[in-house]
Amino acid sequence: MGACRGDPDQPDAGNERQPEGYTARGGAANTVDFFSCVMKKRGRPAHKPSDIDRRAVEALAGMAVSQAEIATVLAITLPTLRKHYRAELDRGAALVEAELVRNLIRLAGGSDGVALRAIMFSLQCRFGWSPFAPRPNGPAAA
Secondary structure: OOOOOOOOOOOOOOOOOOOOOOOOOOOHHHHHHHHHHHOOOOOOOOOOOOHHHHHHHHHHHHOOOOHHHHHHHHOOOHHHHHHHOHHHHHHHHHHHHHHHHHHHHHHHOOOOHHHHHHHHHHHHHHHOOOOOOOOOOOHHHO
């Protein structure tokens, strides 16, 4: 491609010389050359995750901080956070879940009402148990 008018990187040719592909009547070659001159890189620069950012995302996700808040801390959008930090978000969520299950098992090991509620909760969430399940049909049910 030829030089664009007003392009600081290229010497200004003035009216003496037209850019390559330029035709007096216009046409496709002229249009392509025009847009290559006008359309420069636009928008924000691409996000480049650093090791510090990756560790911060994993730590924040491990403390059950929402993804929206993590994105705000890093000054990026939610789609960018999910695109570049998927593994860290998943590891952080797994850490939170593991800690919750550990505490639930600890509570369920007791002998009071809290233990009973913890056992019922884990049965409902993990195994689909319901205290409202229908009674079995048969002669023993009557």
